[in-house]
Amino acid sequence: MALSEKDVQYVAKLARLEVTDQEVAKYTQQLANILEYVEQLNKLDTANVEPLTHPLDVKNVFREDKVQPSLTQQEVLSNGPEVQSGHFRVPKIM
Amino acid sequence: MEYEPVIGLEVHCELKTATKLFCGCRTTFGNEANTQVCPLCLGLPGTLPVMNQKAVEYAVKIGLALNCTIAKYSKMDRKNYYYPDLPKAYQISQYDKPLNYGGHLDIVTKEGTKRIGVTRAHLEEDAGKLVHAGGKAGRLDSSDYSLADYNRGGIPLVEIVSEPDLRSADEAYAYLTALKNILLYIDVSDCNMEEGSLRCDANVSIRPKGTEKFGTRTEIKNMNSFKFAKQAIEYEIKRQAALLDKGERVVQESRLWDVTENKTKTMRSKEEAHDYRYFPEPDLVPIILSEEYVQNIRKSLPELPSAKRARFVSQYGLSDYDGGVLTSEQVLADWFETGAKHTKNAKGLANWIMGDMAAKMKEQEKELKDLKFDQKKLCELVDLIEAGTINSKQAKEVFAEMFDLGVSPAEVVKSRGMAQVSDPKAIETAVDKVLAENPSVVADYKGGKQGVIGFLVGKVMQASQGKANPKLVNEILKKKLDA
Structure with missing residues (x-):
């Protein structure tokens, strides 16, 4: 599978990462290598293998609907770079 | 297009x-x-x-x-x-x-x-x-x-x-x-x-x-x-x-x-x-x-609206539309169904719930839980009409009083002396009196103007202060005039 620099720029944008042109070139190569390596799996015949969605053979891990203590508002907001009247203040969205 | x-x-x-x-x-x-x-x-x-x-x-x-x-x-x-x-x-x-x-x-x-x-x-x-x-x-x-x-x-x-x-x-x-x-x-x-x-x-x-x-x-x-x-x-x-x-x-x-x-x-x-x-x-x-x-979980589910509606139609003889209205909210469906236990005329009960009661509730912005009367009282009213004790016009008055004050319909009928007179003897007496007082109208009727019977019915109703059973009055008048 060929990976283009455009793909890398697109993925970086989705992840809100700023990347320089040099980095794009470098990551394109590195990511291409990774994909190529994983690509080997496609050689296997998996026609009769159930897709695996979780590596653990565990199901239905549930908890009771019981209230546990939350953090205090002060604790919640303590990592917020900008805080206003009990809320996180974030830049305008649109 | x-x-x-x-x-x-x-x-x-x-x-x-x-x-x-x-x-x-x-x-x-x-x-x-x-x-x-x-x-x-x-x-x-x-x-x-x-x-x-x-x-x-x-x-x-x-x-x-x-x-x-x-x-x-x-x-x-x-x-x-x-x-x-x-x-x-x-x-x-x-x-x-x-x-x-x-x-x-x-x-x-x-x-x-x-x-x-x-x-x-x-x-x-x-x-x-x-x-x-x-x-x-x-x-x-x-x-x-x-x-x-x-x-x-x-x-x-x-x-x-x-x-x-x-x-x-x-x-x-x-x-x-x-x-x-x-x-x-x-x-x-x-x-x-x-x-x-x-x-x-x-x-x-x-x-x-x-x-x-x-x-x-x-x-x-x-x-x-x-x-x-x-x-x-x-x-x-x-x-x-x-x-x-x-x-x-x-x-x-x-x-x-x-x-x-x-x-x-x-x-x-x-x-x-x-x-x-x-x-x-x-x-x-x-x-x-x-x-x-x-x-x-399936077993724990309550009866769902569509099933309840179908059951209301078959069990209480309601129309599909009425069934739909009464099951549109669970509290309303429950209210109706509790009430239906107290009367044989569930259809009549449904009509009162969807008619006068719904209108008054809307007008006064009231919910079921705010009502001053219960299903038993409303059923009492339904039964009073069914038994012919009061006519539908009187029923509206009784309903209004029950709605506003929470009083029992039977008491309203009693205290206001509203009970409809369905005793043929009493009506006959009133009819005889009206016929005797209006010989010219009787003559008109006998002369072929059958429409004047309405006037006579009105007179009898008036004499009974609106309490006579109009259907009976009509029947007795006709019988006497045609005799």
């Missing part, structure tokens, strides 16, 4: 669990911002979600009530997007293995009952709440910044997606009403639209009548009441039709319903199309429900 609208609805329903979907934080509405938040809600490193079993149970209840297949194998997925209402930058939802799929819901339209497909009903977490501030207050497009409250983030939601089977704004309204009614019956959500526990988006397109191919659709968001949903869909259908009539195209986009201007508006389109890059949630294991588990 004449167009046919094609509408599909997505309804988000907040489940009334005590805690969030993946952590033990409370789900109480209206508490101070960011006080029902834990490290998991904030997406802090090292936290792991654990599924709330009550949420799974409620979601399965919804699936069963909507006639869905409950998945033998279901899993959670990550839906990735950056938005400040989502601290993790992904929402845990369900993608290709929803808990419930392939169901349906019957709605009542002018043309009769119509079956609307339910594509899926899946489990997911709610996002936090943003308040857009600064600039023109509250307006997304002109705010300077937003304030984020994560109390709502992580509350369990079931997203119910309909097939594009709806063909008008009225049908969409009927679907929403029927769906809300079911959710309330099975007691899984408060369905309080003002508090956002029920939210609705609509996909709307139109196509020339008689054609099959779907037109380009728009998605309408921000419809926070069923009334607004209906208005928004009506507006959008007209807007799209006007575009097509002018030879223009409908652009696929998300639009917001603007309550103040009564129109849908383009939400400024995102820089790129959504690319959610769904993948299986590695922090949660699959949900594999046994047949027994599903059966137990």
